[in-house]
Structure formats: C-alpha cells, structure tokens
Amino acid sequence: MHDILEGGVAVVLRRFLCILTENRVLTKVDLEKLTSFRYGHYDKKATPVTVKDIFVAGKGCPRGTASQKCCLFRLLPQIFGAVVPEGNRLREVYLAYHYAVDIILAVKIPKGCVLYLQVKVEEFLKLHTTQIPMQP
Secondary structure, three states, X not given: OHHHHHHHHHHHHHHHHHHHHHOOOOOHHHHOHHHHOOXXXXXXXXXXXXXXXXXXXXXXXXXXXXXXXXXXXXXXXXXXXOOOOOOOHXXXXXXXXXXXXXXXXXXXXXXXXXXXXXXXXXXXXXXHHHHOOOOO
C-alpha cells in the first residue's frame, strides 16, 4: 500500500496539479480549496497539507503522510470536479489511475477483478504516455 501512496499516487498528483496550473485550468484560488474543503469525519485526521508553489511547479514532492496523500487522491474529483471540465485529457488519465488504485487498495480483490485491474493499468499507461508530456 505504501508503495502506491508514496510512489505512484504522489507522482500522478504532482503531474496532474502541475499541468493543470500550467494550462491555467487551476489557479492559486482553486488550490486554496484544499484548505477550505469540508472534509468528512473519517478524513479529519488525514486532511491533506497545503499545496506549496514549488510542488505545483513540479520541483518538489507532495508533502504529507501516506494517509494524507490517499485522502487528497480520493477526494480530488470532489474538490476540483467543477473546475476541471469533462473530457479534459488529464481528467481521463487521473480517472484511469483512480480505478486501478481503488482495486489495488481494496481489502480483498476478487479473482475476476484481476483481469479488470490489468485492463485499467494498461489503459492508464497508454493514456499517460500519449496524453501527458514528458517532464524536462
């Protein structure tokens, strides 16, 4: 679980937020929604830390614990869903990864889901390599 949350999720979050701010889909005001968002009772202890400018510029890693990154990753569609338009290429990449992570972090993975997980991972990799520019 830690490998996913500290590794893959952190990378996807960084690239997602970095590119959306570079393309002016998200602004600093939008990023402040992370602190003003009303987190639920079970998310209070895992409330994500404030996103720093250096992180959004793609030069830093997301701060916080694995549970804070998990909380941010899970709730990102609710926090920024109204700002990031449907059909946005990054939204599709994020959702493909989100589906895969949901299965990976499940308490028990039914045998039938293993093939579905493979499909979702392949979909994510294809979308990621075709839709997201390489980092300089």
